[in-house]
Amino acid sequence: MNCLVCRKPFAIPWSPATLLKRDWVCPDCAGLLTPLISGCPRCGHPGADGVTCDDCVRWLALGLDLTVRSLYAYDEAGTNWLHRYKFGGDVVLVNQMRPILRSLRERGVVYVPIPLSEERLRTRRFNQADLLARMIGPTERVLVKSEVSSQRELGKEERRHRPNPFAIHKASRCEKIVLVDDVYTTGTTLHQAAFTLKKAGYEEVSAVCLFRTLNKSKMRPI
Ligand SMILES: [Zn+2]
Numbered sequence: 284m285n286c287l288v289c290r291k292p293f294a295i296p297w298s299p300a301t302l303l304k305r306d307w308v309c310p311d312c313a314g315l316l317t318p319l320i321s322g323c324p325r326c327g328h329p330g331a332d333g334v335t336c337d338d339c340v341r342w343l344a345l346g347l348d349l350t351v352r353s354l355y356a357y358d359e360a361g362t363n364w365l366h367r368y369k370f371g372g373d374v375v376l377v378n379q380m381r382p383i384l385r386s387l388r389e390r391g392v393v394y395v396p397i398p399l400s401e402e403r404l405r406t407r408r409f410n411q412a413d414l415l416a417r418m419i420g421p422t423e424r425v426l427v428k429s430e431v432s433s434q435r436e437l438g439k440e441e442r443r444h445r446p447n448p449f450a451i452h453k454a455s456r457c458e459k460i461v462l463v464d465d466v467y468t469t470g471t472t473l474h475q476a477a478f479t480l481k482k483a484g485y486e487e488v489s490a491v492c493l494f495r496t497l498n499k500s501k502m503r504p505i
Pocket residue numbers: 286287288289290291308309310311312313
């Protein structure tokens with residue numbers, strides 16, 4: 284068997300569970316990602332356990348109250364993993380995340396992936412957040428995203444006033460929504476999406492994110 288991540292062959296001792304196993308990652312690669320198990324209770328950013336980080340304090344000051352469960356550090360190993368999955372289109376890698384994502388599943392919750400704009404979906408051909416959300420539980424396409432210029436193309440002033448690209452696509456009957464995204468960088472995306480949902484009347488909104496950046500992020504107003 285070859286490892287999904289490093290492609291090197293490795294042996295798997297036989298057991299009945301082996302037949303059902305789909306996350307073929309060798310022990311070396313399985314230990315590369317850094318789980319975020321303590322730190323900021325609102326976003327998982329490493330720091331003093333139980334202390335809200337500066338980013339979250341600033342979001343709260345804007346009246347935006349969103350708790351994000353971040354699973355792994357977006358360090359070098361996290362970046363490599365996401366790069367292969369998201370930009371390399373190596374979607375089979377997502378099976379590695381199946382056990383941890385499935386363990387987050389709750390009853391009475393609908394999982395809403397952060398949508399890509401139609402234009403981006405055409406070029407990437409899959410929505411990386413959608414596959415992650417499906418591994419957790421039932422998903423619905425509640426949000427739609429309109430195309431905005433990439434942040435790199437925007438000037439500083441425009442960036443600060445970046446409009447919220449999200450709108451309601453199809454309302455859900457479920458009152459409890461968990462947003463799902465691949466990486467939390469500035470937090471702007473998830474906070475904008477949560478803002479749209481809350482404005483539409485959804486009061487219980489939280490989020491799950493596969494990776495959380497470790498450097499100090501620069502947030503932007505909603
Ligand atoms: Zn490997």
